[in-house]
Every structure is written in structure tokens, then in C-alpha cells.
Amino acid sequence: MITSPLSIRFVKYQGTGNDFIMIDDRSETFPVSQPLIEFLCHRRFGIGADGLILLRNAEGYDFRMVYFNADGREGSMCGNGGRCTVRFAQDLGLFEENTTFIAVDGEHKAVACEEEIFLNMSNVAGSEKDxxxxxxxxxxxxFVRFVKDVEATEVVADGKAIRYGEVYGPKGGTNVNFTEVMGEQSIYVRTYERGVEDETYSCGTGVTACALMAYQHLGMNEPISVKTKGGPLRVSFVAHENGSFDNIYLIGPAVRVFEGVFEVN
Ligand SMILES: N[C@H](CCC[C@H](N)C(=O)O)C(=O)O
Known part of the structure; x- marks a missing residue:
């Protein structure tokens, strides 16, 4: 059987080392399939990335972000991917500085400055103690755990045990964050990511979760600076007495790395 090769035009972006294959899919012609996306994200057989994002049209919004984890399955919200999608949309000329888009967890507003993207994250109703x-x-x-020495933490082994363990495993798993307090308003976060099933250089929704817990349970002040393996991020927010948070912003760079055409035979 002769199958014609499929050409996939893509652009690679990274946000604090969390890297994504970005596809302009406003025509909605990308052949979504779990094995294909897993293959494209593979670091030896494919392009290599922590995830793949489709930018699509959405009525009433500048664009829609559809995010897949490196395992090829559609994921929940991705904070670094959100910042990268905002930069991609800006590079495509879809907006100048302020944008409103829709993702799996609802509407997001963002401001794209030269150096940084300010991404408004979903409101958080509260947290649970475990x-x-x-x-x-x-x-x-x-899942957020405060540790004394995050460099010495076995992020993959400990993260995997919690992600697949009896509490979270049956509920679809969880991302697992290990956090060390570095200063009055700064923390260092390392994350085991569900769907990548490995430690990534940075996880935006994870960094956000750790910053909120550092405020709520350690009395740290906002905004909180966060060190990750892939560089610095900041999280600002408004906290309420009932334990909820709103006006949450994840702030940091999002960088275009290269573009190309991938031939699938
Ligand atoms: N890297 C992402 C998190 C993706 C979440 C994903 N791993 C899932 O649980 O579906 C971030 O920057 O927020």
C-alpha cells in the first residue's frame, strides 16, 4: 500500500524550559490522534516536546488553545503552554498586547509584553490538606509538598509514587510538586508532570499552586518569585478569607525557538 506523506508545519516555543510544539490549526485540519501526537513529542523519534498545542479559532475570543501532553492525550490546563500560545498568537498577528482566549478550563486574559507574558489563571476555590x-x-x-532540600529530592521516584498511589491514582492521577522556601517571597519548585511522566524544567500551573500554598500555609507575601530548573517565574494574586484566590497571574518569558515541517511517512 502506498501512503502519501503527511507534512506538519510547526513552530517550537518554550516557557522557562517547558517546551511545546505549536500548530496553527485555524483550518482545523490537524489529524488529531494520540499515537501521532506522542510520536511528534518524542525526543528521539520526533520533534521533541513536553506537549503539543493547537491554536484554533473560537467565536468571541482571539483564539482557542487545545493542549495535549507528551503522551498524546488531551491534558488539563497548562500555564507555561498558555503563555507560549499567547506569544504564538501575537506572532501570528492575532492581537497586539492584550488578548482574551479560551482553553479547557475556561476564559483567560493575558498581556504580552516584550520580555514577559502575564497570564490570568483560573480562580482557585480552595485547597485540601493531605x-x-x-x-x-x-x-x-x-499535589504540593514543602521540603527542606528540593535539589536532593527524588522528584521522579517520589512523584511517580504519589501520582500512581492509592489516593490520586484511581482519580486520574495528579501532578506532583516539591517546594523549598528560598527567601521571604521566593520558593524553588520542581515538578513531576502527569502526562509527561517525568520531571519537566518548569510547570506553570504547578508553580502557581505552590505559590498559593506558600502564602496560605507559610504566611509568605505575594507576589511570589519562583525558581524552576528552566528559569524564574512570578505569581501574583488576591487571596480571600475563605481560602479562595482570584486575579491570579503567572508571569514569565515565552520564547519562539524554531520552526519547521515534520514529514510523517
Ligand atoms: N506543564 C503544564 C501543566 C500541564 C498539566 C498536565 N501535565 C496535566 O496534568 O494534564 C503547566 O505549565 O502548567
Whole structure:
């Protein structure tokens, strides 16, 4: 059987080292399939990325962001991917500085400055305590553990055990964050990401979750600066007495790296 090759035009972006294959799919012709997306994200057989994002049209919005994890499955919200999609949309000329778009967890507003993207994250209703740890949803589910020495933490082994463990495993799993307090308003976060099933250089929704818990449970002040393996981020927010948060902003760079055409045979 002769099958004609499929050409996929893409642009690669990264936000603090969390990297994404970005596809302008306003024509909605990208052949969405789990094995294809997993293959494109593969770091040896494919382009290589933590996730793949389709930018589509959406009525009433500048664009729609559709996010898939590196395992090829559609994920929940991705904060770094959101910032990269905003930069991609700006590069495509869809807006100048301020944008409103829609993602899996609802509407997002963002401001794209030269150096940084300010991304408004979903409001957070509250968090749960899990022993000495915390669990909350910032658009994606996040487990947060404060540790003394995050460099010495076995992020993959410990993260995997929690992600697949008896509490979260049956509920679809969770992303797992390990956080060390670095200063009065700064933390260092390392994340085991569900769907990538590995540590990534940075996880935006995870960084957001850790910053909120550092405020709520350690009395830290906002905005909170966050160190990740892939560089610095900031999280600003408004906290309420009932434990909820709104006006949450994830702030940091989003960079276009290269573009290309991938031939699938
Ligand atoms: N890297 C992402 C998180 C993706 C969440 C994903 N791993 C899932 O649980 O579906 C971020 O920057 O927020």
C-alpha cells in the first residue's frame, strides 16, 4: 500500500524550559490522534516536546488553545503552554498586547509584553490538606509538598509514587510538586508532570499552586518569585478569607525557538 506523506508545519516555543510544539490549526485540519501526537513529542523519534498545542479559532475570543501532553492525550490546563500560545498568537498577528482566549478550563486574559507574558489563571476555590501536604486545582490538579532540600529530592521516584498511589491514582492521577522556601517571597519548585511522566524544567500551573500554598500555609507575601530548573517565574494574586484566590497571574518569558515541517511517512 502506498501512503502519501503527511507534512506538519510547526513552530517550537518554550516557557522557562517547558517546551511545546505549536500548530496553527485555524483550518482545523490537524489529524488529531494520540499515537501521532506522542510520536511528534518524542525526543528521539520526533520533534521533541513536553506537549503539543493547537491554536484554533473560537467565536468571541482571539483564539482557542487545545493542549495535549507528551503522551498524546488531551491534558488539563497548562500555564507555561498558555503563555507560549499567547506569544504564538501575537506572532501570528492575532492581537497586539492584550488578548482574551479560551482553553479547557475556561476564559483567560493575558498581556504580552516584550520580555514577559502575564497570564490570568483560573480562580482557585480552595485547597485540601493531605497529611502535611496539600492538593489543589489551578486548572490542572496539583499535589504540593514543602521540603527542606528540593535539589536532593527524588522528584521522579517520589512523584511517580504519589501520582500512581492509592489516593490520586484511581482519580486520574495528579501532578506532583516539591517546594523549598528560598527567601521571604521566593520558593524553588520542581515538578513531576502527569502526562509527561517525568520531571519537566518548569510547570506553570504547578508553580502557581505552590505559590498559593506558600502564602496560605507559610504566611509568605505575594507576589511570589519562583525558581524552576528552566528559569524564574512570578505569581501574583488576591487571596480571600475563605481560602479562595482570584486575579491570579503567572508571569514569565515565552520564547519562539524554531520552526519547521515534520514529514510523517
Ligand atoms: N506543564 C503544564 C501543566 C500541564 C498539566 C498536565 N501535565 C496535566 O496534568 O494534564 C503547566 O505549565 O502548567
Amino acid at each position: 497529611g502535611a501536604d496539600f492538593f489543589l486545582n489551578t486548572g490542572s490538579p496539583h
